[in-house]
Amino acid sequence: MRPSKRASDQMREVKIQRHVSSHAEGSCMISFGGTKVLCTASVETNLPPWRRGQGLGWVTAEYGMLPRSTGQRMRREATAGKQSGRTQEIQRLIGRSLRAVVDMKALGENQITVDCDVIEADGGTRTASITGAFVAMMDALSWMKERDLVGDNVVSDHLAAISCGIYRGTPVLDLDYDEDSAAETDANFVMTGKGGFVEIQGTAEESPFSADELAQLIGLAQKGVNELVELQKAALKDQ
Amino acid sequence: MRPSKRASDQMREVKIQRHVSSHAEGSCMISFGGTKVLCTASVETNLPPWRRGQGLGWVTAEYGMLPRSTGQRMRREATAGKQSGRTQEIQRLIGRSLRAVVDMKALGENQITVDCDVIEADGGTRTASITGAFVAMMDALSWMKERDLVGDNVVSDHLAAISCGIYRGTPVLDLDYDEDSAAETDANFVMTGKGGFVEIQGTAEESPFSADELAQLIGLAQKGVNELVELQKAALKDQ
Amino acid sequence: MRPSKRASDQMREVKIQRHVSSHAEGSCMISFGGTKVLCTASVETNLPPWRRGQGLGWVTAEYGMLPRSTGQRMRREATAGKQSGRTQEIQRLIGRSLRAVVDMKALGENQITVDCDVIEADGGTRTASITGAFVAMMDALSWMKERDLVGDNVVSDHLAAISCGIYRGTPVLDLDYDEDSAAETDANFVMTGKGGFVEIQGTAEESPFSADELAQLIGLAQKGVNELVELQKAALKDQ
C-alpha cells in the first residue's frame, strides 16, 4: 500500500497552467501533486561564443529550488556561492533532454534558456521540470514563429519525463517524497511522444534490482509518459 | 501624467495571499501591481553560533529574483557564484527592518528566516518584500505561539514599506518599473503602524532633490504605509 | 553629554591633506577626528566594455578597511575571498554620490576610479570617504585638464557627506565610534554645495524615529555639509 493510497501504476494529479509569466516568451506552472515547478523559456537572439557561426541554435536549462520549497529550509545556493552537484546534474539532464527533440538547424542562431524553479517540492521535481520545460519551450517557439524567427519544424516530437521506483518490493509509478525517501530503487525516464527513450537513469538505493524489475519499471514509465504527453497536448491546444 | 494613469498619491493594487506554502511556518504571496513576491518565514529552534546563550532570538532575511522575473533574463546568482551587491543590500535592509519591531528577548533562542523571492518584477520589489515579509513573520509567530514557543508580545508594531520618487518633476507614490527607470529621485521608506520611521533611503538619480521635495516624499510615504498597514491587518484577520 | 564633550551640532576636527600619493592623479588623506581615509583617484582612458562608444565617461569607487584600522583586527577581505555586504554597500554609495555631480558627457570616454582605504576607523568612514573622494576626484580632473583631456565644466557642484544620529535621545552631528555603536538612530546625508540632497539614509537601530526627529537630523546635516564644503574649498585653493 502506497502512503498516498494510489494504485501502483497511478500518477498523481498533474496540472499545467500556461502563460504564467508576463515577461517570458514561454512559461508554465506545472504540478505533480504537491510538487510545483515554474518553467520559463527565454529567447535570446545571440548565442554563447563557442556556438556562433555554425548556423545552429542552442537550448539550455537551469534549475533551482526556492530555499523553503522543502520541509526543512535549504541553504540558498546563491548564498553558498555555488550550485550543488545535484542541481548541476538535474539542469544538465533537462537541457540534454530538450535538445534531443530540437532540430538545431531549424532553430537558427538563437538560444532558448529554460529556467525550472521549484516552488514546492514533494518528489519528482526533475521529471516535472522536464515535462513543464517542454511546454514552456513550445510556447517560446510559437512566439518566435509569430515573429518569423523560426518555422514549424523545430521540434520533432513531444517530450515528457516520469519517475518510477521499487517501494516495499513493488514497482510503482511517480514517487512522491515519502516514497522516494524509502524506495529501494529510484528511476527516471525521459521519453518522446512516439515512445522513444531519451534518457533513462536507475539507481539502487539499497539492494540491486533485477532485469525483471527493470522491465516492469520501463512498462510503468511508458504508461506514465503516455498520460503526460496527452496532458501536454491538451494544455497546448488551449490558446 | 504617470504612465499607469495613476494619481500622484495613488498606489498600485496591492494583494496579500497568505498560506501559500505547504512547508513554511508562515508565508504569503504579495503583489504590488505587476510585482509579485513570495515570502516564506522559516522557524528554527537553533541559532547561529555567534548569537547563542544570550537568551535572545534572531530574525534574518534573504532575497532573490527568479532569472526571468524581469523583462530581460538575468543571470542566476547561484550560477554566477555570488549574490550581487544589490541583492545583499536589499536582504540586509529587509532583515534590519523586521528586527526593528521584534523583541528579541520575547522571541527566545529561536531564529526566523524570511525568504523573499521575486516571481515577477515591475518596480518596488524591496518594499513589497518588506511588507510581505512582515505578514509571513506574523504567521510564523502564530505557529510558534500555538506550540508555546513564544508568547503574545514578540512584535511591537506593524511594519510596511513603500517607494516614492520624483517623476518628471512631480513627487509620486509607489513607482512601477517604467517610472523607476526614469525617475529623478527614488526613495524607500520603511515605517511602523504608529508612523515611526525605521529606515529611509533616498537617492538622486540625476539632479539633487530639495528639502521641500523630501518633505513631500515623506508625506506620500506616510499615506502609502498607512494604506499598506490596513491591508496587512485585513489579511491577517482572516483565518 | 556626548562622550567626546562636543556640542550636539559640533563636528570633529576635519583635516584634508592633498597630494599624498606619488602615483595617483588625485589624492588626499582626510580625517574626521580619529577616522583617517586615504582617497586616491585614478584616471583611465579606457572604459569598461558596457560603457564604450556612447561618448560618456564613468566614475566608480572602491572602499576597503585595513585589517587593523579597527579596535579588533578584522579579517582581510582579500583573504576571505569576497567583499562583505557592508563594503559593497558603501562603495556603491560613494560611486553613486560622485556620479551625481559629474557631467558624463563632459568627462568624455574616460574613467575615474576613486579608492577609499580606511587607515584608521572611529566612526563615519563612509562620509569621510565621500568628502575626501570628491577632493581627490577634483585633483584628477585638474590633472586631466592640464592634458586637455577635459574642459572646465565636468563637475556641477561640490559634494560632501556627514553622519547624524540620535544619541541618548538627542540629535547629534558627526557620530564617532562610541556614539555610533550606542545611537538609537544613525543617518548619513550626501549633499551638494548648493544644499541639494544626493543621498539620504536613516536607520532606526532600536526604536523608530519620528518625523520631527528626522527634520532635526536634516538640519544638522545641512550645517555639517556647509562646513565641510568650506573646508574642501579651502583645501582645493592651495596649490
Place this chain on the structure above:
Amino acid sequence: MRPSKRASDQMREVKIQRHVSSHAEGSCMISFGGTKVLCTASVETNLPPWRRGQGLGWVTAEYGMLPRSTGQRMRREATAGKQSGRTQEIQRLIGRSLRAVVDMKALGENQITVDCDVIEADGGTRTASITGAFVAMMDALSWMKERDLVGDNVVSDHLAAISCGIYRGTPVLDLDYDEDSAAETDANFVMTGKGGFVEIQGTAEESPFSADELAQLIGLAQKGVNELVELQKAALKDQ
C-alpha cells in the same frame, strides 16, 4: 565496423595492476584499452561530522582528470576554482555505486575515500573508475582486516561497470573515444557479481532509442560485467 575492428560484443583489453601506490591502503592502476585510471583507497578512522555516532561507516569517491589525459589539454579544475558538473556527476556515481555493496554497519565508524584519477582518457573513464575503485577498496578492507578494524562481511558482492552504446545503428560494448563521440546512444551500467543492477544510465545523443535497443544494450552490459568480475577475481587472487 567499429573503428577498433572489435566485434560488437567485444571489450577492449582490460588490465588491473594492484599495489601501485606506496602510501594508499589499497590501490590499482586499471586500463580499458587506452584509458588508464589510478585508483587509491584511503582509510580514515574518523568520519565526517554528519555521519558520526551512528555506528555506521562511510564510503565516498573523488574523480579527476589530469589536464593532458585528453587529446586537447583541459583546464585544470584546481585552477578553474571548481569541479565541473560532469566531474561531480561522475564522482557522485562512483561513491553511490560502491556504497551499494558495502554493509555500513560492518564497516564501523570508519571512512574509505577512493580517488580515481584519470592518467589517460580514451572513453569509458567512469566505468573503468568504478571497476578499479572496487579493487582498491577491497585491498583497503584487507588492510583493515589485518588490523582487526573490520571483519569479513563488509562487502556483499563484486561490483563492476561497463559502457555500451549504439554506434552507427548497432549496439556495441565498451565504447572507446572515437565511438563515444559519434554514438547515437551512450549508456553506462553498474552491476554486481550476481547480476543485479546498481545503476543504469542511458542517454540518446541524437535520436531516441527503442525498448528493443535498450534490451540489447542490457544484454551486452551483462556480458561485459561478467567478464570484468572474472578479471577482478583473478587480480584479487594474487597476493
Place this chain on the structure above:
Amino acid sequence: MRPSKRASDQMREVKIQRHVSSHAEGSCMISFGGTKVLCTASVETNLPPWRRGQGLGWVTAEYGMLPRSTGQRMRREATAGKQSGRTQEIQRLIGRSLRAVVDMKALGENQITVDCDVIEADGGTRTASITGAFVAMMDALSWMKERDLVGDNVVSDHLAAISCGIYRGTPVLDLDYDEDSAAETDANFVMTGKGGFVEIQGTAEESPFSADELAQLIGLAQKGVNELVELQKAALKDQ
C-alpha cells in the same frame, strides 16, 4: 650608473616611524625611499584551532598593496575574490621569517598577526615589510610584557631583509622599481642581527648568474642588513 645615482652598495634612505596606529598593539610606517609600508602587529590571546593546547604561540603575517600604491592602478584583491600567487608568496615569506627569531614556547598560547600594507610601492616592498614587521612585532611584545603576558626572552635576535640584484652587469644593493624591472638578477635576503641567513631567494630574470656574482650579492646583503639592524635599534630605543 644607477638611475638613482646611488653607489652600487648604497641603500635608499630608510625611515622607521613607530606608534602610527591608535589601535594596533605594535605598529610602524617604514619607508625605503619611495616605498612605504604600514606594519601593524595585532595580539590575540587565542590561537588557530590546529595550534591549541601545545603550550606554543604563533606568529603569522598578511600582505596587501593598496590598489593605487603602484604606477598603474592594480585590481583590488578583495574585488578579484582572491589573493594573487605573488601576494601569498610574500606573506608566507614574512611570517616564516618572523617565526625564525621567535621562541614559540616563550610566546605562550598567544598569536601575533602582522599586517603589512603597502601604501606606496617603488620596489623592495617585501624586504621593507619584513624589516618593519619586526619592529611592529617588538612593540607588540613590549605591550604584552607590560601586561605580564610574556617575559623578555621571546625574540632571539634582530631580523631584517634587503634586496640585491645585478643591474646592467653590476651587483647593486636595494633595487628600486626602475632597477628591479630591468635587473638581470633579483635576490632577497632575510638575515638576523648576528649575520645568520634566514631566507635567501635569488632569481635570474634573463641570463643565469654565476657563483661569483652570487657571492657578491651575499656581501652586499650583509652590508645592507647590518645598516638596517642599526636603524631598527635606533628606532626601538626611542620611547
Place this chain on the structure above:
Amino acid sequence: MRPSKRASDQMREVKIQRHVSSHAEGSCMISFGGTKVLCTASVETNLPPWRRGQGLGWVTAEYGMLPRSTGQRMRREATAGKQSGRTQEIQRLIGRSLRAVVDMKALGENQITVDCDVIEADGGTRTASITGAFVAMMDALSWMKERDLVGDNVVSDHLAAISCGIYRGTPVLDLDYDEDSAAETDANFVMTGKGGFVEIQGTAEESPFSADELAQLIGLAQKGVNELVELQKAALKDQ
C-alpha cells in the same frame, strides 16, 4: 647518518622515462627515489591575450599533487576550490625556471604548458618537477621542429634542479621526506648545464644558517645538478 644511509653528497636513484603519454607532445615520468612526477608538455599555437602580437612565445607550468600521493590523504584542490599558496609558489617557480633557458623569439607565437603532477611524494617534488619538465619540454620542441613550427635554437642550455639541506648539522644533497621534515635548513637550486644559477631558495627552518654552510650547500647543488644534466642527456639521446 642519513635515514636512507646515503652519503651526504649522494642523490637518490633518478629515473627518467620518456613518451609516457599518448596525447601530450612531450612527456616523461621522472622519479627521484620514492618521488614520482608525471610531466606533460602541451603545445598550443595560440597565446594568452596579453602575450599576443609581439612575435614572442610563452612557456608556463602547472603543478598538482594527487590526493593520495602523500602519507596522509590531502584534500583535492579542485574540491577545495583553489590552489594552495604552496602550489602556486611551486608552479610559478617551474614556469619561471623553464623560461630562463627559452628564447621566446625563437619559439614564435606558440605556448608550451608543462603540467607536473605528483603521483607519489617523498620529498623534492619541485626539483623533480623542474628536471622532468625540461625533458618534456625538449620533446615538445622536437615535435614542433618536425612540423617546422620552430628551429633548433629555442633552448639555450640544459636546466635541472636539486634540493639540499642541513640535516642534523650536516649539509646533505637531495633530501627525502624524512630528512626534509627534520632539516634545519632546506634549499632548492635551479641551475643550467653550464653551471649558471637560475633560481636559489634557502630557508632556515629552525636556526639561521651561516655563509659557510651556504657555500657548502651551493657545492652540493653543483654536484647534483651536474649528475642530473648527464641523466637528462642520456634520456634525451634515446629514440
